[in-house]
Amino acid sequence: MATARVIIVGGGFSGTALAIHLARQSSTALQITVVEPRPTLGGGVAYSTPEPAHRINVPAARMQLSGEEQGAFDRWFRNQPECSLDSAAHCADGAVYPQRGMFGRYLAEQFAAAAKAHPQITLRHIQASAVAWEGEQLLLSNGEALQGDVLALAVSHPPPSLPRALRPFTSHPGLIANPWQHGVLDAIKPDASVAIIGSGLSMADVVASLGTRQHQGSLIAFSRRGQLSRDNLSGDWPEWTLAPQIVPTARAWLHHIRAEVVRAAEQQLPWQRVLDQVRVQGQEIWQSLPLREQQRFARHLRSWWDVHRYRIAPQVSTVIRQRQQLGSLKVLAARLDNIAAKGDRLAIALRLRNGSVETHHVDHLIVTTGPGHAALTASQPLLQSLSQQGVIRADQLGFGIDVDGHSHTLNREGQPNARLFVVGPAARARFGELMGLPQVADHAADVATQILEELQIAHAERCPPSAL
Ligand SMILES: Cc1cc2nc3c(=O)[nH]c(=O)nc-3n(C[C@H](O)[C@H](O)[C@H](O)COP(=O)(O)OP(=O)(O)OC[C@H]3O[C@@H](n4cnc5c(N)ncnc54)[C@H](O)[C@@H]3O)c2cc1C
Structure with missing residues (x-):
C-alpha cells in the first residue's frame, strides 16, 4: 500500500504541533509535508519575533505541546544559557516569562526530535507559500505542485486589516500598517510622537518594543473602549470551581460570571481565577450557545472578554504602567474621526466617548488592531x-474558516470535506476558546487523531488519493 501523504499549510504553532502529533500517534509509515515560507517551523506570527521585549504572556510552565507535557517548555528553558542571561525573564514568584522567540526555537527542536524519534515517518518542511488549489493539486510559490491524501490548513493570523479611513494613506511615511513587519519600528526616532490605534496585546508589544529603542516621545493609544489588557496573576492561587449555569444566553453568562467574581472575592480569591476557569470550560460554554447568542457575544462582549482573558506578561505591564505614570502614554476611549497628512506628519482627530473631538499631530500612526481575522x-x-x-x-x-465538529472544512453548500481540515484558531467559531496554547495544542492533537482515523478509513475503502 502506498504511504499516506498529509500536507499541512502553515508551520506556525498549529501546523508544527499537528505534524508532531501525527508523527507521535501514527503506527504506520506516513509522509508529512509542512509548507511554510519562514526558514524555521514553530514560530508563526506569535513566536518568530526577534524582539527581546516580546514575551510569552503566560508563565513558561503553561506553554506546551500537549496536556501530558505540562512544564516541558519551562524545564527546557531553564536548561538554556538564555535563562541566566535574560534576568528580566524571572519573576519574584519563581515563574519565568521567556522572550517569545524562545518558544519558537523550542518548537523547532521538538519538530526535529519527532523526525528522529519516528523513523517510519517522513517529516519534511518545504520553505514556500501555498498559492493556489488547482485540479486537486496544491501549487506552491517555488513552482512545485503537491498531491496528498489529506490537506490541513494551519493559517491563523493575517496581518491587521487597515481601517477604511487609513487606506488613502498607505504610502504616507508616518503610517505603520503592520507593526509585525521586521524592523518597521526602527524608523521611529526616540522623541517622535506616536499614536497607536488599538489598545490590546499588539499595542502592548509595540510600547514594549519602543521602550527597548529608548523611545521617550509622547504615545497616545486609542480604541473604542480604551480597555487595556489586564495583568497576569502572580503567585500560587487555588483553583476556582464555577457554579453551574444553564441558561444558554450571553447575557446570562455575563451576569453569572460577575456573580462568581463577587463570590470569589468574598473568599479572597482574585477575578483571574474565575476567568481562568471560564476559559477551561470555554469550549463547552460556547458550544451550548445558539448562533444568535454567539453573535451577541461577538458584538457586545468580545472586547471585554479579550482584555480579561488575554493578559500581558508582568514585564510588559511594568513598561506600560511606568509610561502612564510618567505621562508619556495616554490611553483613550475614542474613535478616529478624521485624518489628514501634514507633510511627513499626520493630524488625527479623535472623537471621545463624550462626543468631543481632540486633534493630535503625530509623526507616526501605528495600527495595532490585531490580526484581521474577519477577512x-x-x-x-x-x-x-x-x-x-x-x-x-x-x-x-468573522473568526475564520467554517468547519464541522471534526474540524473538516465546510464547502459553499455547507457539506463537510473529510480530506480537508482546519487546525488552530481559524476554527474557533465552531469550537469556542481556541487561541491560547493549551487549547490550540489539544486541538492539534485531536485533529491528528481525526486525520489518522480518516486515512485508515480511506485506505480500507480504497478512496483515490486525489479525493480532497
Ligand atoms: C502576537 C501574538 C502573540 C501571542 N502570544 C501568546 C502567548 O504568549 N501565549 C499563548 O498561549 N498564546 C499566545 N498567542 C496565541 C497563540 O499562541 C497563537 O494563536 C498560535 O500560535 C496560533 O498559531 P498558528 O500556527 O495557528 O497561526 P500563525 O501564527 O498565524 O501561523 C500560521 C503560519 O502559516 C504560514 N502561512 C500562512 N499562509 C500560508 C500559505 N499560503 N502557505 C504556507 N504557509 C502559510 C505563516 O507564514 C505562518 O507562519 C499569541 C498570538 C499572537 C498573534
Missing part, C-alpha cells in the same frame, strides 16, 4: 482560490 478567507491567494471554488467558506462570526 481571513480573502487575505491571501490560497484561501481566495479555495473560497472562489467553493471548497471553503468563511464562518458566520
Whole structure:
C-alpha cells in the first residue's frame, strides 16, 4: 500500500504541533509535508519575533505541546544559557516569562526530535507559500505542485486589516500598517510622537518594543473602549470551581460570571481565577450557545472578554504602567474621526466617548488592531482560490474558516470535506476558546487523531488519493 501523504499549510504553532502529533500517534509509515515560507517551523506570527521585549504572556510552565507535557517548555528553558542571561525573564514568584522567540526555537527542536524519534515517518518542511488549489493539486510559490491524501490548513493570523479611513494613506511615511513587519519600528526616532490605534496585546508589544529603542516621545493609544489588557496573576492561587449555569444566553453568562467574581472575592480569591476557569470550560460554554447568542457575544462582549482573558506578561505591564505614570502614554476611549497628512506628519482627530473631538499631530500612526481575522478567507491567494471554488467558506462570526465538529472544512453548500481540515484558531467559531496554547495544542492533537482515523478509513475503502 502506498504511504499516506498529509500536507499541512502553515508551520506556525498549529501546523508544527499537528505534524508532531501525527508523527507521535501514527503506527504506520506516513509522509508529512509542512509548507511554510519562514526558514524555521514553530514560530508563526506569535513566536518568530526577534524582539527581546516580546514575551510569552503566560508563565513558561503553561506553554506546551500537549496536556501530558505540562512544564516541558519551562524545564527546557531553564536548561538554556538564555535563562541566566535574560534576568528580566524571572519573576519574584519563581515563574519565568521567556522572550517569545524562545518558544519558537523550542518548537523547532521538538519538530526535529519527532523526525528522529519516528523513523517510519517522513517529516519534511518545504520553505514556500501555498498559492493556489488547482485540479486537486496544491501549487506552491517555488513552482512545485503537491498531491496528498489529506490537506490541513494551519493559517491563523493575517496581518491587521487597515481601517477604511487609513487606506488613502498607505504610502504616507508616518503610517505603520503592520507593526509585525521586521524592523518597521526602527524608523521611529526616540522623541517622535506616536499614536497607536488599538489598545490590546499588539499595542502592548509595540510600547514594549519602543521602550527597548529608548523611545521617550509622547504615545497616545486609542480604541473604542480604551480597555487595556489586564495583568497576569502572580503567585500560587487555588483553583476556582464555577457554579453551574444553564441558561444558554450571553447575557446570562455575563451576569453569572460577575456573580462568581463577587463570590470569589468574598473568599479572597482574585477575578483571574474565575476567568481562568471560564476559559477551561470555554469550549463547552460556547458550544451550548445558539448562533444568535454567539453573535451577541461577538458584538457586545468580545472586547471585554479579550482584555480579561488575554493578559500581558508582568514585564510588559511594568513598561506600560511606568509610561502612564510618567505621562508619556495616554490611553483613550475614542474613535478616529478624521485624518489628514501634514507633510511627513499626520493630524488625527479623535472623537471621545463624550462626543468631543481632540486633534493630535503625530509623526507616526501605528495600527495595532490585531490580526484581521474577519477577512481571513480573502487575505491571501490560497484561501481566495479555495473560497472562489467553493471548497471553503468563511464562518458566520468573522473568526475564520467554517468547519464541522471534526474540524473538516465546510464547502459553499455547507457539506463537510473529510480530506480537508482546519487546525488552530481559524476554527474557533465552531469550537469556542481556541487561541491560547493549551487549547490550540489539544486541538492539534485531536485533529491528528481525526486525520489518522480518516486515512485508515480511506485506505480500507480504497478512496483515490486525489479525493480532497
Ligand atoms: C502576537 C501574538 C502573540 C501571542 N502570544 C501568546 C502567548 O504568549 N501565549 C499563548 O498561549 N498564546 C499566545 N498567542 C496565541 C497563540 O499562541 C497563537 O494563536 C498560535 O500560535 C496560533 O498559531 P498558528 O500556527 O495557528 O497561526 P500563525 O501564527 O498565524 O501561523 C500560521 C503560519 O502559516 C504560514 N502561512 C500562512 N499562509 C500560508 C500559505 N499560503 N502557505 C504556507 N504557509 C502559510 C505563516 O507564514 C505562518 O507562519 C499569541 C498570538 C499572537 C498573534
